[in-house]
Amino acid sequence: AQSVTQPDIHITVSEGASLELRCNYSYGATPYLFWYVQSPGQGLQLLLKYFSGDTLVQGIKGFEAEFKRSQSSFNLRKPSVHWSDAAEYFCAVGARSNDYKLSFGAGTTVTVRA
Amino acid sequence: EPEVTQTPSHQVTQMGQEVILRCVPISNHLYFYWYRQILGQKVEFLVSFYNNEISEKSEIFDDQFSVERPDGSNFTLKIRSTKLEDSAMYFCASSESKTGANQPQHFGDGTRLSIL
Numbered sequence: 504a505q506s507v508t509q510p511d512i513h514i515t516v517s518e519g520a521s522l523e524l525r526c527n528y529s530y531g532a533t534p535y536l537f538w539y540v541q542s543p544g545q546g547l548q549l550l551l552k553y554f555s556g557d558t559l560v561q562g563i564k565g566f567e568a569e570f571k572r573s574q575s576s577f578n579l580r581k582p583s584v585h586w587s588d589a590a591e592y593f594c595a596v597g598a599r600s601n602d603y604k605l606s607f608g609a610g611t612t613v614t615v616r617a
Numbered sequence: 618e619p620e621v622t623q624t625p626s627h628q629v630t631q632m633g634q635e636v637i638l639r640c641v642p643i644s645n646h647l648y649f650y651w652y653r654q655i656l657g658q659k660v661e662f663l664v665s666f667y668n669n670e671i672s673e674k675s676e677i678f679d680d681q682f683s684v685e686r687p688d689g690s691n692f693t694l695k696i697r698s699t700k701l702e703d704s705a706m707y708f709c710a711s712s713e714s715k716t717g718a719n720q721p722q723h724f725g726d727g728t729r730l731s732i733l
Contacts, residue, residue, distance in 0.1 A: 544726075546623075546724045547708060547724035549724075552721045603712070604673060604675075605660075
């Protein structure tokens, strides 16, 4: 069965600074990987996805993520954060054999300080 | 942009009562899902639904749970006799296809279920 680990529960970053959120997955074959963001009181919004091909994927809101098979990682990055990026971020993995159900990490809460 | 909509946004129910959570998936989507997130915990898969039947369900999805697509637009989750531990945020999701993928799941804003 697939699983996801997000090692960082909470990250605080200054506005304008860079951000990197870590995600490690466990799955025997090529996974489908996703990053979702949840603002307070909101649902889960898809930031970006990886299915195949180029291992560096671009998403919305200036985010990107890099798939590294050798490290079983799919870390999310943003060069310069904005106060509106304060939210909870979830990494998820989907498996072709499991009807594409998603397994989520525990989430990383990002706080942006002025 | 099309959205998945869920109603109500917050439901408060007495323990032992039945509750129905409603979802309207994106109109051309064929795969439907329910997930839940207990406060402070991970988002967990409950059930997937395709072609008017359950495709897969988790251990959480026991006999107290059922799903239905009563018409061409709604997708509902029913909990027959609620327990305190059913208190959670419930998310509905839909996707356009499964095979060949490249079709992510789109989530609604969730229904917060509070069992008293």
